[in-house]
Amino acid sequence: MADYKMHLLVCGGTGCKASESEQIKENLLAEVERNGLSGEVQVVMTGCFGFCEKGPIVKVLPDNTFYVQVKPEDAGRIVSEHALKGRPVEDLLYRDEHDLPISDSKHMEFYKKQVRIALRNCGFINPENIDEYIARDGYAALAKCLSEMTPEEVVKEIKLSGLRGRGGGGFPTGLKWEITARSVADQKYVVCNADEGDPGAFMDRSILEGDPHSVIEAMAICGYCTGSTKGLVYIRAEYPLAIQRLKTAIKQAREYGLLGQEIFGSSFSFDISLRYGAGAFVCGEETALIHSMEGLRGEPTFKPPFPSESGYLGKPTTVNNVETFASVPVIINKGASFFNNIGTEKSKGTKVFALAGKINNVGLIEVPMGTTLREVIFDIGGGIKGGKKFKAVQTGGPSGGCLTNSFLDTPIDYDNLISAGSMMGSGGMIVMDEDDCMVSIAKFYLEFTLDESCGKCTPCRIGNKRLFEILDKITKGLGTEEDLSRLRSLCKVIKDTSLCGLGQTSPNPVLSTLDNFYDEYLAHVKDHKCPAGQCKSLVRYNIDSEKCTGCTLCFRNCPVGAITGEKRSAHFIDNSICIKCGVCYDKCKFDAVSVS
Amino acid sequence: MEKIKSLDDLKKLREGMQAKIKLRESGNNAENIVRVKVSMSTCGIASGAKEIMNFMMDEMERQAIEAVVTQTGCMGYCYAEPTIEVTVPGHDPIVFGDVDKVRASEIIEKYIIHNELVEGILPVNYRSIDI
Secondary structure, three states, rough: OOOOEEEEEEEEEEEHHHHOOOHHHHHHHHHHHHHOOOEEEEEEEEEEOOOHOOOOOEEEEOOOEEEEEOOHHHHHHHHHHHHHHHOHHHHHEEEOOOOEEEEEEEHHHHHHEEOOOOOOOOOOOOOHHHHHHOOOOHHHHHHHHHHHOOOHHHHHHHHHHHOOOOOOOEEEHHHHHHHHHHOOOOEEEOOOOOOOOOOOHHHHHHHHHOOOHHHHHHHHHHHHHHHHEEEEEEEEEOOHHHHHHHHHHHHHHHOOOOOOOOOOHHHOOEEEEEEEEEOOOHHHHHHHHHHHHHHOOOOOOOOOOOOOOOOOOOOOOOEHHHEEEEEHHHHHHHHHHOOOOOOOOOOOOOEEEEEEEEEOOOOOEEOOOOOOOOHHHHHHHOOEOOOOOOOOEEEHHHOEEEHHHHHHEEOOHHHHHHHHHOOOOOEEEEEEEEEHHHHHHHHHHHHHHHHOOOOOOOHHHHHHHHHHHHHHHHHHHOHHHHHHHHHHHHHHHHHHOOHHHHHOOOOOOHHHHHHHHHHHHHHHHHOOOOOOOHHHHHHEEOOOOOOOOOHHHHHHOOOOOOOOOOOOOOOOOOOOOOOOOOHHHHHHHOOOOOOO | OOOOOHHHHHHHHHHHHHHHHHHHHHHHHOOOEEEEEEEEHHHHHHHHHHHHHHHHHHHHHOOOOOOOEEEEOOOOOHHHOEEEEEEOOOOOOOOEEEHHHHHHHHHHHHHHHOOOOOOOOEEOOEEOOOO
16 A cells, blocks of 8 residues: 655635646646656545635645646646655745745635634534643633633723624623623623524534533623623523533533632632523524523513613623623633734624535634625635526525625625625525525515514514515515515514514515515516526426427426326426426426426 | 632643643654544534444444544534544644545545545635634
């Protein structure tokens, strides 16, 4: 068996494959062979490097040389120069902003596209072993606070860091803590909001499953700052693994005396218990969450009073999201300036996003605030699946909006997303391609809101129902142009008059699609057509008799027997039977099935 | 378990742990110890990470390869679960995606034993803050 001294890694991501990376691999293999290096140099195709804009990529191990925009004909030089003579091919190296070549990829800007602060330990330590967390500076921030800082100093540091709530609202965390600290009461509480409810969002779950101690440590720090001795984690019962890991972590922290009485020999005592949510979306809203913890119906109440003044059991309560807490120990350990040097003017630090939808690298990422949507989707996310065209990205879940092409270069931060008609939300990012119908997308989110509205206030309970009905009508081809203006005015009323954040933001998916995809709405109501071919009532499948070879593949796959035809002669679809499932369209190898 | 009563206690424990991890990574028989981390969050487990972890443990024992197989949280590569990170002494860690038993055997046979890479490596494209 060979003992390879060098490995050439060729990017096999979709983008690089489209620009001939397979040919590059073939050529490299041939060159390795020609130079008699077969036993020493191995050529391997890898997954996406997440740097698609500069693809195709070839990386050399062990020296970490990073070649960009490689062409198949460059293979010869890479092997004869680099592999044989040990000299990097200068003109293929990645160049930094000063046009200087960078040989070791560890120093490349591109590695700065993703900076992991909240996710620093996820996928790195064993979440069920407190010692591994401690080895990574765990509980050092709590120790520092208790032994070297006054609560006021800690709050000041958090304020200075510019940390804002990562659950979506973006309220300054330090300020929230300060208000609770100022409130006078015999008992105060720290609550961690782990009621992650946006469709397609799984940031908080991943943090709790991958690094539960970071949240526990930060809750204790918050307790110290605000004068609270009790912490509660409100977590969905449908996150069993997160619950189990959190319980294990709390038990271990207690055994070490990091939770309990007189922590680190100080006079500060703090302990944490769990409260389970049944999975209602509205319980992510802090007042509804508190009511649910009290055993009452999960319904929001009017603010003020804010929970920081009167929350759980009427006592001052600080409610923060999982990701917000996970960032806190880093701010204390490394100082506010470390954190506020990252990000934009008004949004500091990094944000975790869950990439989902029609994107190649579905996954969890963490980027500095101010990163553009283009970098997130096309570089880190590896672009759109199947080489299709990007259409929109939905941020902020059911409370957010759909952003188009024209927003791709907008730096992501709280304020930019709001002025673009969406919001940060908790960090779900759902990417859509040309096959997605924006009216159906708006309808999907409305259906979600409809299910999740608690029903307490009329605008949300009935208004959203009416919105949904109009959208449903449009997708069935029965809408009129008046419906579009009706949608708009109804949206405005719901936004202005709903009691809590759920209703105040639920029309956003409708408004943003109306703004950004008005033509598509018009096509539905005027021409009774769905340009994306998604609205089943509006499409017809047809077989082109010229192209059809009579292979019978569609006939055999049609679930309702709507297709007829003899072997080797053109087939037909009976549209009175067809349920428009699209199987024939997907199966046809000759492009003979068309959608109209 | 001994309670941690002061900052000094914590520092001692941290240093002890770091030394232990270092020893595990580059200790006496640094030549032989392989580290395997299996991404075990809900999504990983749903795609079969638990079986892969058991399989890796069994295989390492069967083939008498000195290795530490541990679980970890989400690495972020949801599109390629189950994912594992393999650190062979003297080399940077390498992440492999879409690991089933066939690929796991291939990784042991080719990469761990013979330092030959296999297809399906996931290049790490992020930086964690230095601790």
